[in-house]
Every structure is written in structure tokens, then in C-alpha cells.
Amino acid sequence: MIEFHSVYKRYSAPFSGRTVTALAGLTLTVRRGEVLGIAGPNGAGKSTLISILLGYAQATAGHVLIDGQPPRAYIERHGIGYLSELVDVEPRWTVGDALERFATLAGVRDADVALRAQEVAEKLGLGDKREAKFRELSKGNKQRLGLAQALLRRERVLVLDEPTHGLDPLWTNRFRGVVAELRRPDRAVLIASHNLEEMERLCDRVAILDRGQLQRVVDVTRVMPMARATLWRLTVADGGEHLAGVFGEAVPLGRGDWAVRAESLPALNRMLAEAMAAGVLLSGVAPAQSALEYEFHEAVGDAMAEVAL
Numbered sequence: 001m002i003e004f005h006s007v008y009k010r011y012s013a014p015f016s017g018r019t020v021t022a023l024a025g026l027t028l029t030v031r032r033g034e035v036l037g038i039a040g041p042n043g044a045g046k047s048t049l050i051s052i053l054l055g056y057a058q059a060t061a062g063h064v065l066i067d068g069q070p071p072r073a074y075i076e077r078h079g080i081g082y083l084s085e086l087v088d089v090e091p092r093w094t095v096g097d098a099l100e101r102f103a104t105l106a107g108v109r110d111a112d113v114a115l116r117a118q119e120v121a122e123k124l125g126l127g128d129k130r131e132a133k134f135r136e137l138s139k140g141n142k143q144r145l146g147l148a149q150a151l152l153r154r155e156r157v158l159v160l161d162e163p164t165h166g167l168d169p170l171w172t173n174r175f176r177g178v179v180a181e182l183r184r185p186d187r188a189v190l191i192a193s194h195n196l197e198e199m200e201r202l203c204d205r206v207a208i209l210d211r212g213q214l215q216r217v218v219d220v221t222r223v224m225p226m227a228r229a230t231l232w233r234l235t236v237a238d239g240g241e242h243l244a245g246v247f248g249e250a251v252p253l254g255r256g257d258w259a260v261r262a263e264s265l266p267a268l269n270r271m272l273a274e275a276m277a278a279g280v281l282l283s284g285v286a287p288a289q290s291a292l293e294y295e296f297h298e299a300v301g302d303a304m305a306e307v308a309l
Contacts, residue, residue: 001188009021024211028214034189036190037207039196082159087145094132095134123148205218206292218295232268232285233258233288234260247261
């Protein structure tokens with residue numbers, strides 16, 4: 001439904017005149033019915049990709065199509081639901097005012113504006129805050145207001161930039177349910193985020209960008225072989241001081257957790273048996289990185305890893 005074909009975007013630095021390449025030959029497809037994630041370190045090209053998709057910027061070379069049309073032509077005819085990374089509206093507007101104004105701008109029929117504004121407010125837990133002014137809202141409530149406006153017209157294309165930014169754990173969990181409800185065979189959802197754990201929960205595939213290039217597309221719906229993991233998190237009730245004698249090196253992570261390496265699942269089991277024989281009392285074992293984190297760090301470099309031995 002969304003197609004990037006060999007897209008380049010170059011900028012000229014204002015003072016030095018140096019050319020900066022934000023996207024370099026990006027080719028990517030977002031399928032109908034899919035939730036696709038966009039991940040990458042700062043400066044990877046995520047914001048440029050979104051700007052071109054929304055018609056705010058033009059590609060230097062290559063082209064982008066939404067349902068066979070250039071972005072601006074598609075948006076003028078059909079619209080796109082968009083959540084920006086930072087949500088900001090007139091501070092004096094109430095939640096109800098903002099949603100009704102957004103609904104009018106989005107082209108919701110006049111007769112349906114109030115009802116649709118109420119529906120999305122309830123969906124995002126803002127029903128009891130319709131009279132609250134924007135400046136009085138917490139960061140999380142501002143983010144939920146932004147999400148609500150993105151859902152006003154039930155668009156067939158949704159672009160959500162850091163949608164869980166500022167949400168508390170309760171609403172981060174509820175947002176997963178919102179995304180599940182948004183899935184439709186004729187809709188494409190694109191989510192850009194730094195939160196790899198949430199991306200793995202929300203998305204069908206995740207495209208990993210680095211320095212303007214597409215490094216890989218990870219199918220997060222398939223099960224990654226456990227044998228590929230080399231970094232493990234052990235939760236130890238007692239005897240953690242014996243781990244280094246078995247694993248060679250063990251890094252304490254706090255609260256009874258330790259990071260260790262094992263090159264394969266059989267090796268891990270063998271070393272765990274040795275550790276328990278030496279007096280280690282285990283209460284939990286898990287990969288220190290999720291499947292998506294493993295792919296991300298492999299794609300952009302080990303320097304990005306949160307835990308290193």
C-alpha cells in the first residue's frame with residue numbers, strides 16, 4: 001500500500017554548503033493490513049522518511065507512492081492519520097475544543113463532529129477531561145490527545161511517531177489494544193519508535209535504518225531461534241558470587257540479576273548445571289536481549305547494546 005522506491009534525500013548545510021544525505025536509496029513496502037515499525041538510532045533518517053511520506057518534503061531522487069498515488073495527491077483526496085512526536089496545541093483550548101476543531105479540519109461531517117470527538121476521547125481515556133485545558137494536561141494526557149486526533153477519521157493510512165512517548169505503563173499496555181483494534185485488511189499502520197520492546201509487541205515487521213540506509217527488515221512475528229542468543233540474564237536468589245567461576249565473567253545488573261554469555265543453548269544448559277552444583281540458586285533465566293534487540297544491535301553495531309560484557 002505504501003511504496004518507497006530507491007528514495008534519496010539530500011540537504012545542503014546552510015553555512016558550510018556541505019551536502020548531507022538523509023536517505024540513501026531506500027526501498028521499502030508497507031503492506032495492506034500490516035503494522036510496520038521504523039527503528040534506528042538518532043540521525044538514521046526516520047524523520048525524513050516520515051516527512052516525505054506526509055508530503056512535507058520531496059525526495060531528491062526516487063519516488064514514494066501511497067495506494068499508487070504520490071503522497072500529497074493521496075492525502076488531499078483521502079487524508080492520513082498522523083501523530084507527531086511532540087503534541088502541542090493552543091494552551092487555552094480544552095480537550096473537547098481541540099478534538100472538535102481537529103475533526104472539522106479532518107473533514108468529519110458537521111453532524112458527526114461532536115459524536116466522533118466524544119468517541120475517540122473515551123477510547124483514549126479522556127472522557128472525563130473534555131473540559132480540561134491543554135496547558136493543564138500531564139505529558140501522558142497530551143500524548144493521548146494526540147493519539148485521539150489521529151484516529152478521528154478512521155483513515156486507511158496511519159503514521160504514529162513515538163506513540164508511547166510519555167505514556168505510563170498502564171496506558172502503554174492499553175495502547176497495544178488500540179493498535180490491535182486498528183488492524184484492518186485495507187489499512188496500513190506505520191509506527192516509528194525507539195522503544196524496541198514495544199515495537200516487538202506491536203508490529204508485524206520492523207525496518208531498521210542507519211545513516212539513511214535500510215539495514216534490514218525483521219519479521220518479528222516469527223520465533224527467533226534461542227540458540228542465536230549469546231547474552232543471557234540470570235535472576236539469582238543466592239550464590240551469585242559463583243557465576244564468574246563457571247561463565248568466566250558475570251556482570252551484576254542489580255536486584256539479583258546478572259548478565260552472562262553462552263554461545264549456544266546446549267552450552268548455557270551445561271554451565272547452568274555447573275553453576276547450580278557450585279551453589280548458585282536460580283529463580284529465572286531469559287535472553288538479555290529480545291529477538292528484535294538482537295537484530296537491531298547486529299544491524300547498527302554492538303556499541304548500541306545496553307548491556308556489554
